[in-house]
Amino acid sequence: MKTIGDIGEDALIATLCQNLTTSPNLIIGPGDDCAVIASHSPSSKNQDEQFLTLLKTDAVVAGIHFLPTEEARRVGWKSIARVLSDFAAMGGRPGELLVTIALAPSVTLAWVRELYAGMEACLKEHGGIIAGGETSSLPEGAPTVISIAGRGLVKSSQLVTRSGGQIGDSIYVTGTLGGSIHGKHLDFTPRIPEAAWLTQHFKINAMMDLSDGLAKDLPRLASKSRCGFQLHHQSLPLSDRSSIPQALNDGEDYELLFTSPDSILEPWKSEFPKLPLTKIGELTAEENSALSGGWDHFSR
């Protein structure tokens, strides 16, 4: 009998999403960084003021996303920042979040307090609040699971999905790639103001955040946009001590990957002088471009 390890994460998700019931309010369903839902306020007539709801859930697991010995404060920061990065990837900003922690009874109160301190630190710096959540017990020995779910908001005029990329678009990436294991995978900065600025001033056709590595995520974006891509390997912005293969495959960069017909490099440099923006390629007509590598959650 086929296991989910056999088929891999993308095929599993595709299978599960085949027969889901939908609704007129569901603007973007499974398969993007967040789900997007229309406002339920029937009297909202001023289109300029219309906000859409972003829904996102994301879990980190001890032994997979962080070492069991890692500082709880950094784990808390990461668990929140991952979700905020997904809101940014749609052009949005954080709203109210729910925190689920599933852990064994032997975990110390001090550890959980530090975890929450890290979450609050991230929210204080980047926006959003904790509105509730749940605690659940796990058997002794089971890995701690921290799941963050909640909503963000995006102006309908600034919503960007993975699927709007156009042939000829330049492909851009913020920051540098590779080597996140040296610390960035815990302490990264969700690119919220950068995404807001981009979506306000330029025609951003497609965007996502880089969580599983460019080799995995760029083909996803291109496929959703029904395009191929040409990647300029020599242009990749490498993190310190990282090689091109590491920039492609390490994952957990949490940078913005987006496509646009506009020339953004110069205005970006004025607006965000400390954060690199790099053009790394173009979307092309040829579908099914492939890159080997990247991170599959169920590969063995």
Place this chain on the structure above:
Amino acid sequence: MKTIGDIGEDALIATLCQNLTTSPNLIIGPGDDCAVIASHSPSSKNQDEQFLTLLKTDAVVAGIHFLPTEEARRVGWKSIARVLSDFAAMGGRPGELLVTIALAPSVTLAWVRELYAGMEACLKEHGGIIAGGETSSLPEGAPTVISIAGRGLVKSSQLVTRSGGQIGDSIYVTGTLGGSIHGKHLDFTPRIPEAAWLTQHFKINAMMDLSDGLAKDLPRLASKSRCGFQLHHQSLPLSDRSSIPQALNDGEDYELLFTSPDSILEPWKSEFPKLPLTKIGELTAEENSALSGGWDHFSR
């Protein structure tokens, strides 16, 4: 060093919620069945039409909330129905949900498909849709975790919390209590139309759903309402083969527990002839009433 097993679930949650940042949009924060959030639509002026957003997250864990050998379809139903029951407990109805499944690579595709079939069956019968979610891998041997998060909606005029109970209110409970382990803990019906009817036609001062057992949940409701309670043990509606201690302590009844100054028994019988409604006591002035028993997630 104190562990969370030492202090228990309620004290853990109280500690974690002490210093959380809040926001003007957060109408009800941690400590109720759902978080309640004001609409972000600034042009929504017609108060009659105003809906509030309910946010909820809830996880079921193999070995805790279901047997690892249980039919996947029933597990899927339960995972969704628990969240729908929480929306009902605030007077609301389900909206868009996100599904997180964390499992080992050896879980079969067939199992996951059946899980989703059970989720969809529950949503089809009771409302709501799956809008997205996440898959995450666990090490082999770790228990499967299914976490459901999402939003519901409630008319602002029909919102009921745990904290509005008044001295002298009658305490009511729907259905029968105890013995959920014989199957009801998997196959229960979230009381959505019942809650909508109650909140539309009567003054329901406080409400919650019974998940941890009356002995645990009634003191929570009373405490939130700053009341005591008088419980008529002999009046408790017992499930088949259940005793009074079982009705108090078994948990996972997923019935509505609510308080009201109104006489509801007769109109209820006309509206829902097949589902019992029972008056089980009154809210009193004396705070700190206690009942021993119920389910603590971290007790050992």
